[in-house]
Amino acid sequence: MFKNYRKHDLNNNIKIMDVTPLDIMITGVTGAGKSTTINSIFNKSLAEVGRGVEPETMGLNSYTLNDCLRLWDTPGLGDGIKQDQIHSKKIIDLLYKTYSLDSNNYGFIDMVLIIIEGSNRDMGTNYKLINEVIVPNIQRERVLVAINQADMAMKGRHWDSLNNKPKERLKEFLDAQVISIQSRVKEATGVDIIKPVYYSAENNYNVDALLDLLIDNMPKNRRTIG
Template identity: 50%
Template sequence: MHESNIFKDMENDVNSSNIDENTKKKLFANILNLKKQKINLMITGATGCGKSSTINAMFNMDVAKVGIGVDPETMEIKKFELDNLILWDSPGLGDGKEKDIQHSKGIISKLNEIDENGNPLIDLVLIILDGGSRDLGTSYELINSVIIPNLGEKAKDRILIAINQADVAMKGRHWDYENNKPLPKLVKFLEEKVQSVKNRVKEATGVDIEPIYYSAGFKDDDESQRPYNLSKLLYFIVKNTPMKKRLAYVNNTSKDQEMWSDSDEIKDYTAEIQKSFVETIVETSKAGGEIGKEIGDILGMGKTGEAIGRVAGAAVGTVKSVISSVGSFFSSFW
């Protein structure tokens, strides 16, 4: 298992700094704590929703270690380990009543699993809906009857709903294939679908959720995968992840910039993701003493800021703009 470059650079910057040894020890202890953090992300959805294409587009699956759940009830849940990011690829519903019951039991069992610290093993559940389907009854059954009732009191903080296949939501009409984005009529349709999903979940469970829409991108043998709004999806995943665990995504997202190039213009998701990573570094590194200023001096304009831009920037956009945004964000703290 290789060590994330960002942690190496943080340690090197601390080592070469002029701060006192006591502060260095505190910083090294905090960096070590960051390195130990694991994020467990469950991804599920009804049959045909595009889970596999989403996982392959978003994450660096070439280095994944593959396994399955050890509990007989969860044997069909695939486990992918990418350093300290662990993906649980769970079968959804829609394969027949008997299999639906089996899959539901497996999902419930995994959601109720506890880690060594007594906390829920699964940090976040991403539920993918098929944007090209008119009948989302199976998906609502999965969300309202299986997932949310087993997430506990903080269900709102542990669930994300994403509507995939936005490009075929109106049978392929009103999609700008050249620029890979929805035209205004399709945007309106997708926004209404988002609101409908939000309302249905709220009515059934009382939980407020803000769904998003995207396209993982379909490809034939002679075509390249071309997602839309994948950077927005990653942004929402990162923002919903506990702060101390967010750096698990830095080295484990796809380094293919084609995956991240097309998105709506509501926010600069590249910059927002970098801010989340920087926020994690700053807040967790400051723990254990009044050392905020030292972190600013050490990490603010040094190699760590560049490392974030280089490693994560390769996944979500132009490296120069990422480095610039990271530098600006660091300097804004002090």
């Protein structure tokens, strides 16, 4: 569905960065919809989606959209202290995966996308993920936040199923959530995040805006380590 979305812009940005492909880690709490987001972007079932409270993504899996973009699905936090420690280590290890070029070491992961639920069910774990796992291990300007499950932000109310979009009351609520999350993340972690976008991977709503967020905020150079 999005294989050729803004391919020209992606190609230009890739040339500026001098990397192929751009590697983006997708992370978030369990149930935020990381795997569903990947499936929506690819318009096919690639990543296993958890149902209920059981997380499906327990390892690290990559999916190549085209010759410019590769997405990494990671296990979510919020499954208990022991599991969170295991999952955090996997995420950090991937962030420190490197390659060498011209006697320099570069990070394999170029950007991180943190997905937050529209209902903000577990913001404490989101803050922990940002503060303790992501920000200490990658430059802050390479971290983006997006809000999934826009259709369920008000427990399913005010969603226009016929036209697959939020009604005005839900849209106002989501717009307020964007501002609130920016402020709350800043207060809790000290990180100034770029304005998040909201979308619904389950309903394929506003997924193009999510890709715009990624493409428009691509770094200008490789990620140096050490």
